[in-house]
Amino acid sequence: MEFNSWKTSFFQRLVDRDDVESKFDDFIHSYSQIAKRALDAEQKSLDTQSPEKVDKIQLLEQQLANNTDTIYTLTQKHDTLKTITLQDKERISALEKELAHCQRMLEDYRNETIKKSGELQLVQDDMLVLQLSLNVAESKARKLEDENANLVDRWMRKVAEEADKMNDANAFLxxxxxxRIFCAISGFF
Known part of the structure; x- marks a missing residue:
């Protein structure tokens, strides 16, 4: 929106400039008429050189000089405005190119951000799956450790029972x- 309002403002300035330049058309037309009259008067004065005509010629020459100065000033202003207009057009063109470049970069950044967001989501999903797998593996490891401890405890009890039985059997033996030795020595058997 900023670009459009700026562009509208600029084009309004161009319209205003054209209005100002068209105001000078009356001056130029007047100057042309005065110059024509001056030439006509000069031609007539050459034919008849009376003092009144000389004064009139001098007045017309003064008006002609003033109009020439005005035309020169207006021409300079016109040339300056043309130069400014050309520079403004070049600036507009450069700014439009820069805007297009910035818009392309912005679109590229948006696409890259969307792509990276998708990749980040995939990585997070993978991490979640791996975390769940780790939790399952840890749960199985704890279960196996518990089963192993239970088996070791049962085996140790069994071994202890067997050892106790063997000890009892050895003690009995x-x-x-x-x-028997005592009986053999004592003569009971």
Whole structure:
């Protein structure tokens, strides 16, 4: 919107300038008529050189000089306005190119941002999947550790029971052997 209001303002300035320049058309037309009259008067004065005519010629020459100065000033202003208009057109062209370049860059940044947002979403989704997989693996590892600890405890109890049975059997055997030895020595058997 800023560009359009600026462009509208600029074109309004061009219209205003054209209005100002068209105001000078009356001066130029008047000057042309005065110059024609001056030439006609000069021609007539050459034919008859009376003092009244000389005064009239001098007055017309003064008016002609004033009009010539006015035309020169107006021509300079016109040339200046033409130069300014040309410079403004070049600036507009350069600014339009810069605007188009900036709009392309902005579109590229938007597309890149959208692409990176999508890639970021994929990475976050992958991280979530990996986190869930890690949680499942840790849960399985804890379960296996618990099962392993349970198996070790059961195995240790079983081994302890077997050891106790073996110890009891050994103790019984020892007593039996001792009793046999004692009986053999004592003569009971």
């Amino acid at each position: 020892k007593r039996y052997v001792l009793i």
